[in-house]
Amino acid sequence: MIFEATPLHGVYVVEPVKREDHRGFFARLFCDEAFAERGLETRFVQANTSLSRSRGTLRGLHYQYGEAAEVKLVRCAVGALYDVALDLRPDSPSFGRSFGVELQGCRMLYVPRGCAHGFVTLAPNTEVHYMVSTPHARSHERTVRYDDPRFAVSWPLAPAVISEKDSRAPDFDPAHHLIETLRGLL
Numbered sequence: 644m645i646f647e648a649t650p651l652h653g654v655y656v657v658e659p660v661k662r663e664d665h666r667g668f669f670a671r672l673f674c675d676e677a678f679a680e681r682g683l684e685t686r687f688v689q690a691n692t693s694l695s696r697s698r699g700t701l702r703g704l705h706y707q708y709g710e711a712a713e714v715k716l717v718r719c720a721v722g723a724l725y726d727v728a729l730d731l732r733p734d735s736p737s738f739g740r741s742f743g744v745e746l747q748g749c750r751m752l753y754v755p756r757g758c759a760h761g762f763v764t765l766a767p768n769t770e771v772h773y774m775v776s777t778p779h780a781r782s783h784e785r786t787v788r789y790d791d792p793r794f795a796v797s798w799p800l801a802p803a804v805i806s807e808k809d810s811r812a813p814d815f816d817p818a819h820h821l822i823e824t825l826r827g828l829l
């Protein structure tokens with residue numbers, strides 16, 4: 644597996660190595676040893692999937708705070724998407740910056756604790772699969788609005804479909820977004 648560093652501390656684009664033959668290919672999507680060698684999370688407790696019917700469906704930017712902070716390993720299983728990590732760790736050298744990458748095929752994004760995550764779909768009927776390191780904790784969820792002026796995330800297209808929760812997320816406020824609970828996660 645190839646781990647490409649990004650401008651965000653601890654965020655990696657993960658490229659599985661494909662072993663090709665006349666049938667097609669084989670690739671590892673997760674390898675405990677390869678992740679452990681790089682000090683990355685190896686314990687995932689949930690594998691999630693979502694289907695977005697329309698191109699331009701935007702989900703995010705979501706994270707869990709405090710003890711519920713979670714690592715995500717995200718892959719687009721069907722279709723294509725533009726995946727974004729936003730660094731909310733106050734003590735991170737890349738605090739406040741975002742990184743986006745197109746995911747399709749085997750390419751994945753590793754999103755560490757303390758980063759918010761979201762995506763916009765680039766094709767109809769896009770299916771996302773992602774593993775998370777901490778159980779879902781509704782009481783510890785926060786959303787940064789996709790168009791929050793504080794972060795000015797650059798999206799490749801305007802959202803055509805978005806949940807009410809995501810469109811109504813309040814403007815960034817360190818107290819509401821509890822970013823102090825994301826200190827010390829580096």
Ligand SMILES: Cc1cn([C@H]2C[C@H](O)[C@@H](COP(=O)(O)OP(=O)(O)O[C@H]3O[C@@H](C)C(=O)[C@@H](O)[C@H]3O)O2)c(=O)[nH]c1=O
Nearest residue numbers: 689691693702703704705706715760761762779806808
């Ligand atoms: C995330 C999650 C949601 N749910 C429920 C809550 C709700 O009824 C329904 C849909 O939830 P949401 O609207 O939050 O789904 P969605 O907007 O797809 O949320 C996801 O967005 C992406 C960007 C992420 O990074 C994920 O961690 C997750 O937050 O599923 C669970 O039961 N378990 C879970 O782990």
